[in-house]
């Protein structure tokens with residue numbers, strides 16, 4: 001089945017690679033990015049369509065969805081990939097809470113509002129799916145004191161995944177996944193994995209017929225929250 005798929009933060013890193021792999025599989029991919037110039041360039045490179053979307057801006061999210069509903073009007077898969085990890089000094093006792101707010105705005109409220117705005121379209125799909133790109137840095141039993149803003153945002157994104165699954169899970173498959181430590185601007189050049197490997201599980205969750213529902217995965221296997 002050819003699917004219509006929205007990917008956030010598609011102009012570089014894992015998001016762009018997810019778009020590339022999905023296009024190669026023959027799907028209609030809407031690569032979104034907050035920079036029109038970078039987004040258009042990436043979309044041209046991978047063969048996706050481009051739309052502007054800044055997930056930290058509620059008005060921008062609503063304007064994007066309004067236009068998308070008018071011009072495309074159908075959606076099978078939403079991949080919430082865009083995220084930030086601000087070099088925040090990493091000390092939980094001193095971190096500026098503005099950094100925490102900004103991180104949660106992008107990494108949690110952005111995906112949440114997009115899901116709210118697109119749920120109706122996803123429910124109309126024969127095989128609707130939501131994939132939240134999370135991180136093992138948010139795993140509740142492994143939380144440590146470094147990168148507190150990012151960790152809390154990913155723990156919250158995992159919680160959001162379960163809560164949305166509770167609401168939509170009978171008609172839309174809702175999962176979170178961790179790409180592993182990947183060589184991107186965020187992961188750094190010392191990371192173990194190439195982007196192709198980092199994108200793999202998200203692409204599988206978006207396209208494979210029988211995938212889990214309401215789970216957290218890495219390398220196509222269910223892992224603990």
Ligand SMILES: NC(=O)c1ccc[n+]([C@@H]2O[C@H](COP(=O)([O-])OP(=O)(O)OC[C@H]3O[C@@H](n4cnc5c(N)ncnc54)[C@H](OP(=O)(O)O)[C@@H]3O)[C@@H](O)[C@H]2O)c1
Nearest residue numbers: 009012013014054055056082083135181182184185186187
């Ligand atoms: N790399 C890793 O090792 C690793 C490990 C675990 C989880 N992850 C997760 O994997 C996902 C992708 O990470 P990555 O490594 O590819 O990161 P990246 O190279 O830093 O790319 C992040 C992407 O998100 C976009 N973005 C950030 N804020 C945005 C906003 N407000 N609106 C729209 N787009 C926004 C960026 O766009 P701009 O170019 O405009 O900034 C960029 O396209 C993230 O959810 C990350 O948390 C990554």
